[in-house]
Amino acid sequence: MGAAAAGADATKPAPTMRESLIKAAFQLFLDRGFEQTTIDDIVALAGVGRRSFFRYFPSKEDVVFPDHEGCLVEMTEYLRDAPADGDPVQQVCEAARLVLQMYAADPLFSVQRYRLTREVPGLRAHELSVVWRYELALAEHLRERGAGRADGALRADVVAAAVVAAHNHALRTWLRAGGEGDVQAAMDEALGYVVRAFSDSAGPHGGGGTDGVDGERPDEEVVVLLARKGTPLWRVVRDVEGALGGS
Amino acid sequence: MGAAAAGADATKPAPTMRESLIKAAFQLFLDRGFEQTTIDDIVALAGVGRRSFFRYFPSKEDVVFPDHEGCLVEMTEYLRDAPADGDPVQQVCEAARLVLQMYAADPLFSVQRYRLTREVPGLRAHELSVVWRYELALAEHLRERGAGRADGALRADVVAAAVVAAHNHALRTWLRAGGEGDVQAAMDEALGYVVRAFSDSAGPHGGGGTDGVDGERPDEEVVVLLARKGTPLWRVVRDVEGALGGS
Numbered sequence: 001m002g003a004a005a006a007g008a009d010a011t012k013p014a015p016t017m018r019e020s021l022i023k024a025a026f027q028l029f030l031d032r033g034f035e036q037t038t039i040d041d042i043v044a045l046a047g048v049g050r051r052s053f054f055r056y057f058p059s060k061e062d063v064v065f066p067d068h069e070g071c072l073v074e075m076t077e078y079l080r081d082a083p084a085d086g087d088p089v090q091q092v093c094e095a096a097r098l099v100l101q102m103y104a105a106d107p108l109f110s111v112q113r114y115r116l117t118r119e120v121p122g123l124r125a126h127e128l129s130v131v132w133r134y135e136l137a138l139a140e141h142l143r144e145r146g147a148g149r150a151d152g153a154l155r156a157d158v159v160a161a162a163v164v165a166a167h168n169h170a171l172r173t174w175l176r177a178g179g180e181g182d183v184q185a186a187m188d189e190a191l192g193y194v195v196r197a198f199s200d201s202a203g204p205h206g207g208g209g210t211d212g213v214d215g216e217r218p219d220e221e222v223v224v225l226l227a228r229k230g231t232p233l234w235r236v237v238r239d240v241e242g243a244l245g246g247s
Numbered sequence: 248m249g250a251a252a253a254g255a256d257a258t259k260p261a262p263t264m265r266e267s268l269i270k271a272a273f274q275l276f277l278d279r280g281f282e283q284t285t286i287d288d289i290v291a292l293a294g295v296g297r298r299s300f301f302r303y304f305p306s307k308e309d310v311v312f313p314d315h316e317g318c319l320v321e322m323t324e325y326l327r328d329a330p331a332d333g334d335p336v337q338q339v340c341e342a343a344r345l346v347l348q349m350y351a352a353d354p355l356f357s358v359q360r361y362r363l364t365r366e367v368p369g370l371r372a373h374e375l376s377v378v379w380r381y382e383l384a385l386a387e388h389l390r391e392r393g394a395g396r397a398d399g400a401l402r403a404d405v406v407a408a409a410v411v412a413a414h415n416h417a418l419r420t421w422l423r424a425g426g427e428g429d430v431q432a433a434m435d436e437a438l439g440y441v442v443r444a445f446s447d448s449a450g451p452h453g454g455g456g457t458d459g460v461d462g463e464r465p466d467e468e469v470v471v472l473l474a475r476k477g478t479p480l481w482r483v484v485r486d487v488e489g490a491l492g493g494s
Contacts, residue, residue, distance in 0.1 A: 128375045154416050154437055158444075161412030162405050169404040190401055197405075197444045 018056045018066070020046045025063045030112065034064075034120045061126040064113060068130045071102050072137065079141040088145035089159055089199045092138040093191040096167040099134065100187055103171060107179035114175040135164045159198045166190035265303045265313070267293045272310045277359065281311075281367045308373040311360060315377045318349050319384065326388040335392035336406055336446045339385040340438040343414040346381065347434055350418060354426035361422035382411045406445045413437035 024046035028037040039060055043050050057063045075095045082091040103110040117123045142156035149155060170190040174183035271293035275284040286307055290297050304310045322342045329338040350357040364370045389403035396402060417437040421430040 125372050125376050128379055129372050132375055151436075151440065153420075154413065154440060157412045157416040158409050158437075158441060161408040165404045165408030166401065169401050189398075190405075193398065193401060194405060 017046075017048055017052060021048065021053060021056060022063055022066050025060075026109070026112065029064070029116055034060075034116060034123060061123060064116065064123055065127065065130055067102050071098055072133060074098055075134065075137055079137065082141070084145075087199060088142050089163075089195055091145075092141055092160065092163050093195060095138060095141070096134070096163050096191070097187065099167065100171055100183065103175070104183060111175055111179045114172075131164060131168070135160050138163055155198075159194070162194045162198065163191065166194045264293075264295055264299060268295065268300060268303060269310055269313050272307075273356070273359065276311070276363055281307075281363060281370060308370060311363065311370055312374065312377055314349050318345055319380060321345055322381065322384055326384065329388070329392075331392075334446055335389050336410075336442055338392070339388055339407065339410050340442060342385060342388070343381070343410050343438070344434065346414065347418055347430065350422070351430060358422055358426045361419075378411060378415070382407050385410055402445075406441070409441045409445065410438065413441045 021042060025037070025042045028041055028045060037060075039050065039053055042060075042063070043053050053063075057066070062069075075098050078095050078098060079091060082088075082095075117127055139156045139160035142159055143153055146152040146155060167187065167190065170183060170186040173186060174181055268289060272284070272289045275288055275292060284307075286297065286300055289307075289310070290300050300310075304313070322345050325342050325345065326338060329335075329341075364374055386403045386407035389406055390400055393399040393402060414434065414437065417430060417433040420433060421428055
């Protein structure tokens with residue numbers, strides 16, 4: 001945790017007081033529970049004043065996720081500097097990995113926090129809002145880099161959500177297993193799944209000709225559609241959409 | 248809103264007191280702001296006792312999203328009763344549409360709520376947790392129905408997130424436009440995008456053999472479908488699914 005926190009942002013205050021607050025907070029959260037711990041308890045154990053706490057953390061919830069702000073900054077910078085001719089889907093996958101690196105830098109702390117978050121609804125809600133901000137950052141990058149596409153904004157939202165879901169699937173599986181196992185390999189698999197579904201060169205299933213459906217007679221009210229049994233539904237839907245959507 | 252709320256769950260208490268609480272709450276939220284309105288203000292304006300409020304709503308946040316609990320129940324039932332031989336991806340798309348129907352049943356209320364939610368961070372967080380529960384319900388269905396696949400759990404999480412993101416993209420675009428425009432068509436497009444990326448018979452980008460319906464397989468059955476022009480795509484898809492799904 002220390003390395004990740006210090007590395008994330010060189011302009012941060014010296015890490016020692018901040019780290020001692022985190023350490024004290026977690027000791028209390030684990031000993032007596034999150035709800036039962038006050039900010040006064042934390043600063044007393046850390047041996048600092050109450051105002052020092054708020055210098056580092058806006059709320060008690062934030063001390064549970066001390067490195068997310070730094071990680072979000074890192075992610076935003078990474079995406080801003082990503083090559084313009086790269087695959088934006090690959091780029092947001094790499095950006096999501098920054099979150100994994102933060103967790104993997106201190107497995108024990110990450111597993112403790114995961115268990116705590118499962119138990120406290122307020123922390124769960126706070127985590128959802130953190131995840132949402134990551135998702136927004138990824139979607140913004142995809143929107144910017146896919147600006148030429150007609151479906152750019154939709155695609156950006158969907159791909160960002162898929163990347164976050166895949167990332168969190170691999171991460172949570174590892175955390176549930178107590179931090180055991182090869183999380184990098186699981187992450188490769190999870191993000192690889194999304195890349196195959198959405199990666200750059202083509203839209204989903206690549207587009208291609210509409211050969212599946214007969215019909216579209218401009219002046220008639222009824223469209224006749226012919227499809228062989230066993231045709232994948234997505235293909236029929238694509239063609240039906242073309243036939244019904246117009247006029 | 249009334250119709251949607253009453254229709255969602257027949258076991259709910261009579262809607263009149265509940266609805267007058269919602270109406271009073273929104274009037275106050277819009278007049279003086281969410282944070283500045285207390286539960287006491289709401290019950291005073293609605294002319295009911297404080298305990299009545301809590302009979303209907305666990306918190307002040309919940310009165311802003313009065314129909315989500317009913318919608319979640321409806322969604323869960325819809326998915327539970329979905330045909331075992333249907334396409335689970337299509338099924339979760341249809342389930343997501345129940346949320347749209349709830350919003351579309353009362354556009355004015357939905358737009359007001361959307362604006363309120365944008366302004367109040369606490370409501371935004373509450374909405375994220377509601378969305379998260381929808382996403383969990385969809386993922387659970389996909390996990391159950393895709394149980395045979397090696398990547399079932401990953402796929403379930405990713406597809407559920409993609410469906411929710413697509414749904415919310417169409418819904419938010421419509422809400423931002425003040426409830427103007429054809430939200431059903433936008434939803435067709437958004438969910439169609441996810442279906443094409445993930446739908447059943449094939450993994451992403453299909454890979455697999457079914458190469459359109461014009462292939463040389465003279466012994467296969469041909470399905471003829473009739474649909475009036477202008478039929479909503481989702482309705483056609485539902486019927487197509489039944490006709491093609493068997494084989």
